[in-house]
Amino acid sequence: MTTRVDRPWGWYEELAEGAGYKVKRLLVKENARLSLQRHQHRSEHWVIAAGSGSVYCDGTWMDAAVGNTFEIPVRAIHRAFGGPGDLLIIEVQRGAILLESDIERLEDDFGRVIN
Incomplete structure:
Protein backbone atom coordinates (compact mmCIF):
# COMPACT_ATOMS: atom_id res chain seq x y z
CA MET A 1 0.00 0.00 0.00
CA THR A 2 1.35 3.41 -0.93
CA THR A 3 1.32 6.32 1.46
CA ARG A 4 0.55 9.77 0.10
CA VAL A 5 2.76 12.57 1.43
CA ASP A 6 1.17 16.01 1.15
CA ARG A 7 3.38 18.97 0.27
CA PRO A 8 2.52 22.66 -0.25
CA TRP A 9 2.87 22.17 -4.04
CA GLY A 10 0.76 18.98 -4.20
CA TRP A 11 1.68 15.44 -3.12
CA TYR A 12 3.80 12.38 -3.85
CA GLU A 13 3.64 8.69 -3.13
CA GLU A 14 6.27 5.99 -3.35
CA LEU A 15 5.21 3.17 -5.66
CA ALA A 16 8.23 0.84 -5.63
CA GLU A 17 11.78 0.62 -4.34
CA GLY A 18 14.72 -1.71 -4.83
CA ALA A 19 18.51 -1.76 -4.92
CA GLY A 20 19.53 1.51 -6.56
CA TYR A 21 16.07 2.69 -7.62
CA LYS A 22 12.83 4.22 -6.34
CA VAL A 23 9.60 4.97 -8.24
CA LYS A 24 7.29 7.82 -7.20
CA ARG A 25 4.12 9.46 -8.47
CA LEU A 26 4.02 13.25 -7.98
CA LEU A 27 1.12 15.62 -8.49
CA VAL A 28 2.07 19.28 -8.91
CA LYS A 29 -1.02 21.45 -8.46
CA GLU A 30 -2.02 24.05 -11.02
CA ASN A 31 0.11 27.22 -10.65
CA ALA A 32 2.36 25.51 -8.09
CA ARG A 33 5.97 24.50 -8.56
CA LEU A 34 8.57 22.29 -6.97
CA SER A 35 11.58 23.87 -5.31
CA LEU A 36 14.43 24.85 -7.57
CA GLN A 37 16.64 21.97 -6.47
CA ARG A 38 19.43 19.53 -7.18
CA HIS A 39 20.57 16.15 -5.89
CA GLN A 40 24.14 15.05 -5.19
CA ALA A 80 8.47 21.36 -12.38
CA PHE A 81 5.51 23.73 -12.73
CA GLY A 82 1.87 22.68 -12.95
CA GLY A 83 -0.49 24.42 -15.30
CA PRO A 84 -2.81 24.89 -16.85
CA GLY A 85 -4.31 22.21 -14.61
CA ASP A 86 -2.45 19.76 -12.42
CA LEU A 87 0.71 17.96 -13.61
CA LEU A 88 1.15 14.25 -12.83
CA ILE A 89 4.71 12.92 -13.03
CA ILE A 90 6.01 9.37 -12.71
CA GLU A 91 9.54 9.69 -11.34
CA VAL A 92 12.20 6.97 -11.42
CA GLN A 93 15.15 7.79 -9.18
CA ARG A 94 18.47 6.01 -9.70
CA GLY A 95 21.49 6.16 -7.41
CA ALA A 96 23.18 4.95 -4.26
CA ILE A 97 21.32 7.36 -1.93
CA LEU A 98 17.60 7.87 -2.55
CA LEU A 99 16.58 9.83 0.54
CA GLU A 100 14.58 13.05 0.82
CA SER A 101 17.63 14.52 2.59
CA ASP A 102 19.38 14.54 -0.82
CA ILE A 103 17.21 17.50 -1.90
CA GLU A 104 19.21 20.73 -1.93
CA ARG A 105 16.68 23.56 -2.28
CA LEU A 106 18.05 26.66 -4.02
CA GLU A 107 14.71 28.54 -4.22
CA ASP A 108 11.36 27.66 -2.72
CA ASP A 109 7.93 29.32 -2.76
CA PHE A 110 7.16 27.91 0.69
CA GLY A 111 10.18 29.05 2.73
CA ARG A 112 11.98 25.68 2.81
CA VAL A 113 15.44 26.86 1.70
CA ILE A 114 18.09 26.14 4.34
CA ASN A 115 21.26 28.22 4.07
Whole structure:
Protein backbone atom coordinates (compact mmCIF):
# COMPACT_ATOMS: atom_id res chain seq x y z
CA MET A 1 0.00 0.00 0.00
CA THR A 2 1.35 3.41 -0.93
CA THR A 3 1.32 6.32 1.46
CA ARG A 4 0.55 9.77 0.10
CA VAL A 5 2.76 12.57 1.43
CA ASP A 6 1.17 16.01 1.15
CA ARG A 7 3.38 18.97 0.27
CA PRO A 8 2.52 22.66 -0.25
CA TRP A 9 2.87 22.17 -4.04
CA GLY A 10 0.76 18.98 -4.20
CA TRP A 11 1.68 15.44 -3.12
CA TYR A 12 3.80 12.38 -3.85
CA GLU A 13 3.64 8.69 -3.13
CA GLU A 14 6.27 5.99 -3.35
CA LEU A 15 5.21 3.17 -5.66
CA ALA A 16 8.23 0.84 -5.63
CA GLU A 17 11.78 0.62 -4.34
CA GLY A 18 14.72 -1.71 -4.83
CA ALA A 19 18.51 -1.76 -4.92
CA GLY A 20 19.53 1.51 -6.56
CA TYR A 21 16.07 2.69 -7.62
CA LYS A 22 12.83 4.22 -6.34
CA VAL A 23 9.60 4.97 -8.24
CA LYS A 24 7.29 7.82 -7.20
CA ARG A 25 4.12 9.46 -8.47
CA LEU A 26 4.02 13.25 -7.98
CA LEU A 27 1.12 15.62 -8.49
CA VAL A 28 2.07 19.28 -8.91
CA LYS A 29 -1.02 21.45 -8.46
CA GLU A 30 -2.02 24.05 -11.02
CA ASN A 31 0.11 27.22 -10.65
CA ALA A 32 2.36 25.51 -8.09
CA ARG A 33 5.97 24.50 -8.56
CA LEU A 34 8.57 22.29 -6.97
CA SER A 35 11.58 23.87 -5.31
CA LEU A 36 14.43 24.85 -7.57
CA GLN A 37 16.64 21.97 -6.47
CA ARG A 38 19.43 19.53 -7.18
CA HIS A 39 20.57 16.15 -5.89
CA GLN A 40 24.14 15.05 -5.19
CA HIS A 41 23.49 11.29 -5.21
CA ARG A 42 20.72 10.52 -7.68
CA SER A 43 19.45 11.09 -11.19
CA GLU A 44 15.76 11.17 -12.04
CA HIS A 45 13.73 10.20 -15.09
CA TRP A 46 10.34 11.93 -15.33
CA VAL A 47 7.42 10.76 -17.46
CA ILE A 48 4.42 13.08 -17.75
CA ALA A 49 1.41 10.82 -17.09
CA ALA A 50 -1.38 13.44 -17.05
CA GLY A 51 -1.93 17.16 -17.27
CA SER A 52 0.41 19.82 -18.53
CA GLY A 53 2.96 22.31 -17.31
CA SER A 54 6.64 22.93 -17.73
CA VAL A 55 9.95 21.47 -16.59
CA TYR A 56 13.17 23.40 -15.96
CA CYS A 57 16.50 21.59 -16.15
CA ASP A 58 19.94 23.25 -16.14
CA GLY A 59 18.91 26.55 -17.69
CA THR A 60 16.21 25.38 -20.09
CA TRP A 61 12.41 25.52 -19.68
CA MET A 62 10.55 22.80 -21.61
CA ASP A 63 6.84 22.19 -22.16
CA ALA A 64 5.51 19.20 -20.25
CA ALA A 65 2.64 17.30 -21.87
CA VAL A 66 1.35 13.74 -21.58
CA GLY A 67 3.98 11.30 -22.85
CA ASN A 68 6.94 13.70 -22.60
CA THR A 69 10.00 12.36 -20.78
CA PHE A 70 12.80 14.26 -19.08
CA GLU A 71 16.22 13.14 -17.85
CA ILE A 72 17.43 14.96 -14.73
CA PRO A 73 21.14 14.14 -14.31
CA VAL A 74 22.90 14.05 -10.93
CA ARG A 75 23.56 17.64 -9.75
CA ALA A 76 21.29 19.19 -12.43
CA ILE A 77 19.31 22.20 -11.17
CA HIS A 78 15.64 21.48 -11.88
CA ARG A 79 11.97 22.06 -11.02
CA ALA A 80 8.47 21.36 -12.38
CA PHE A 81 5.51 23.73 -12.73
CA GLY A 82 1.87 22.68 -12.95
CA GLY A 83 -0.49 24.42 -15.30
CA PRO A 84 -2.81 24.89 -16.85
CA GLY A 85 -4.31 22.21 -14.61
CA ASP A 86 -2.45 19.76 -12.42
CA LEU A 87 0.71 17.96 -13.61
CA LEU A 88 1.15 14.25 -12.83
CA ILE A 89 4.71 12.92 -13.03
CA ILE A 90 6.01 9.37 -12.71
CA GLU A 91 9.54 9.69 -11.34
CA VAL A 92 12.20 6.97 -11.42
CA GLN A 93 15.15 7.79 -9.18
CA ARG A 94 18.47 6.01 -9.70
CA GLY A 95 21.49 6.16 -7.41
CA ALA A 96 23.18 4.95 -4.26
CA ILE A 97 21.32 7.36 -1.93
CA LEU A 98 17.60 7.87 -2.55
CA LEU A 99 16.58 9.83 0.54
CA GLU A 100 14.58 13.05 0.82
CA SER A 101 17.63 14.52 2.59
CA ASP A 102 19.38 14.54 -0.82
CA ILE A 103 17.21 17.50 -1.90
CA GLU A 104 19.21 20.73 -1.93
CA ARG A 105 16.68 23.56 -2.28
CA LEU A 106 18.05 26.66 -4.02
CA GLU A 107 14.71 28.54 -4.22
CA ASP A 108 11.36 27.66 -2.72
CA ASP A 109 7.93 29.32 -2.76
CA PHE A 110 7.16 27.91 0.69
CA GLY A 111 10.18 29.05 2.73
CA ARG A 112 11.98 25.68 2.81
CA VAL A 113 15.44 26.86 1.70
CA ILE A 114 18.09 26.14 4.34
CA ASN A 115 21.26 28.22 4.07
